[in-house]
Amino acid sequence: MQPLIHINKLNLFYTSFHALKDVTLTIPEKAITAFIGPSGCGKSTLLRTLNRMNDMIPGTRIEGSIAIGGTELYSNEVDVETLRKKVGMVFQQPNPFPKSIYDNIAYGPRLHGIRSKQKLDEIVETSLKSAALWDEVKDHLKRSALSISGGQQQRLCIARALAVNPDILLMDEATSALDPISTLKIEELVQELKDRYTIVMVTHNMHQAARVSNQTVFFLSGEVIEYSDTEKLFSNPTDQRTEDYISGRFG
Amino acid sequence: MSIFQDANRKQIANRRRVDWLLHILFVIATSVGVLALCALIIDVLVDGVARLQPQLFTEFPSRKADGSGMKSALVGTVYMLLIMLPLSFVLGVGAAIYLEEYAGKNRLTRLIQLNISTLAGVPSIVYGILGLTIFVRLMSLDRSLIAGAFTMTLLVLPIIIVSAQEAxxxxxxxxxxxxxxxxATKWQTVSRSVIPSSLAGILTGVILAMSRAIGETAPLVMIGALTYVAFLPNSLMDSFTVMPIQIYNWISKPQLEFKELAASGILVLLALLLIMNFSAIMLRNKYQKNV
Incomplete structure (x- = not known):
């Protein structure tokens, strides 16, 4: 597994709150990396740094290095619109637009200037197929995205993220609002997607991290305590705190 | 014997009595407003229904009540709306978008916010004085349709801004x-996601503000809208009158016939208000379904 994302001594402050402390980490290409840790440990903050969604929170300050494929995310070479096109994101609550299924998927491509109906049709179909939703919705693409179930909505959001052709997909506790069966479907989907995309997921469900991911990173109070192959981290952690957390002694 | 035995019957009876009493009180509070409106409508209907004839819409006002209509006032009100609507929509929604989406949340924006909320409550006559100073005198627009529309736009702007912000x-x-x-960039997000989602609320606010404006008299009297206009405005610079001014003019005449005319004018104005408020509700229902 080739490393794609390099994070080196990254510090992040929300005004005076030190949210990430000297985070150093590499994230491999075309694999699933899971961030675990108790609430408020900084895992979502780091995830949101990867597509610079933190920019919108006033008072955010960043020090250190975070680079994708050798390009610093906070340098002048990177414009945030392109970054977010390349690094898609799926949120905790399914958040489709109150538009048709078709228009939800086409939203991203249209932002980036695709107008041709034929091209959009094509993108909608391939994105929905990639998100394993095509068969369920192909006959009513004009129906409101809010009329389908929560699990389907979340897969729609994944399809929407894929429609702008990203390299990296960020998932911020993407299954925590879903029932077990929908969760399972998304986990299976993520397994399929990792052949084509680099996936970084935040989860508060350790079993999910163990089931799904290739690499796991354990956060505590804004620090990365440990990261390694998922199997190794769960069977043979090197840090006592990791062991305490994964064996359910806190968090 | 039963788990309900230790209940304090007396105290419960008291609580229920208070509940019942307040229920009655709230019903009375509601009825005052509804009854007043009913009384007004009935009174106006009794006086005005006889004069509610086609000539009301086709004739200009005249010295004789029998040949009088409110054509010029009706057309004046419609023209006024047509000028105000796009102006106040663009300015009001633009300001709301700026304040909600672009402006930083700092002391200056809070001050602006406070000012706008205060302006929404400023008496309309004050806007009349402002309009007189700026539009009529300073910009020498005279007592024209456009000066009136500008003044009314200022009057409704705060209302539109506040309601659009809420939406x-x-x-x-x-x-x-x-x-x-x-x-997406900020504007792409605003135009493709935020505005479509809030359009129903924005439009409702705009329509309600418009319906407030067509009932306003004071600011237009202040800037010198004429009370007797026997022609239709042909350009933005023509003088004009509007329905509430025409009604006021008729009602201040001594003859009974003109009082009846005023009542029928009020009926037309009420009908217009009703249509506008009804369409606001329809809009809200239509868009709420897919929000």
Whole structure:
């Protein structure tokens, strides 16, 4: 597994709150990396740094290095619109637009200037197929995205993220609002997607991290305590705190 | 014997009595407003229904009540609306978008916010004085249709801004996040996600503000809208009159016939208000379904 994302001594402050402390980490290409840790440990903050969604929170300050494929995310070479096109994101609550299924998927491509109906049709179909939703919705693409179930909505959001052709997909506790069966479907989907995309997921469900991911990173109070192959981290952690957390002694 | 035995019957009876009493009180409070409106409508109907004839819409006002209509006032009101609507929509919604989406949340924006809320409550005559000073005198627009429309725009702007802000604020943050996360710029997010989601609320606010404006008299009297206009305005610079002014003019005449005419004028104005408020409700229902 080739490393794609390099994070080196990254510090992040929300005004005076030190949210990430000297985070150093590499994230491999075309694999699933899971961030675990108790609430408020900084895992979502780091995830949101990867597509610079933190920019919108006033008072955010960043020090250190975070680079994708050798390009610093906070340098002048990177414009945030392109970054977010390349690094898609799926949120905790399914958040489709109150538009048709078709228009939800086409939203991203249209932002980036695709107008041709034929091209959009094509993108909608391939994105929905990639998100394993095509068969369920192909006959009513004009129906409101809010009329389908929560699990389907979340897969729609994944399809929407894929429609702008990203390299990296960020998932911020993407299954925590879903029932077990929908969760399972998304986990299976993520397994399929990792052949084509680099996936970084935040989860508060350790079993999910163990089931799904290739690499796991354990956060505590804004620090990365440990990261390694998922199997190794769960069977043979090197840090006592990791062991305490994964064996359910806190968090 | 039973788990309900230790209940304090007396205390419960008391609580229920208070409940019942307040229930009655709230019903009375509601009825006052409704009854007053009913009384007004009935009174006006009795006086005005006889004069509610086609000539009301086709004739200009005249010295004889029998040949009088409110054509010029009706057309004046419609023209006024047509000028005000796009102006106040663009300015009001633009300001709301700026305050909600672009402006930083700092002391200056809070001050602006406070000012706008205060302006929404400023008496309309004050806007009349402002309009007289700026539009009529300073910009020498005279007592024209355009000067009146500008003044009315100022009057309704704060109302539109505040209601549009509320509508925009009600759009969940997750919808903006979804748009930004796909690489949208701020304007793309606002125009493709925020505005479509808040349009029903915005339009409702705009319509309600318009219906307030068509009932306003004071600011237009202040800037010198004429009370007797026997022609239709042909250009923006022509003088004009509007329905409430015409009604006021008729009602201040001594003859009974003109009082009846005034009543029928009020009926037309009420009908217009009703249509506008009804369409605001329809709009809200239509858009709420897919929000």
């Amino acid at each position: 925009i604020r009600a759009v969940p943050k997750s919808r903006r996040d979804a748009s930004f996360a796909l690489g």
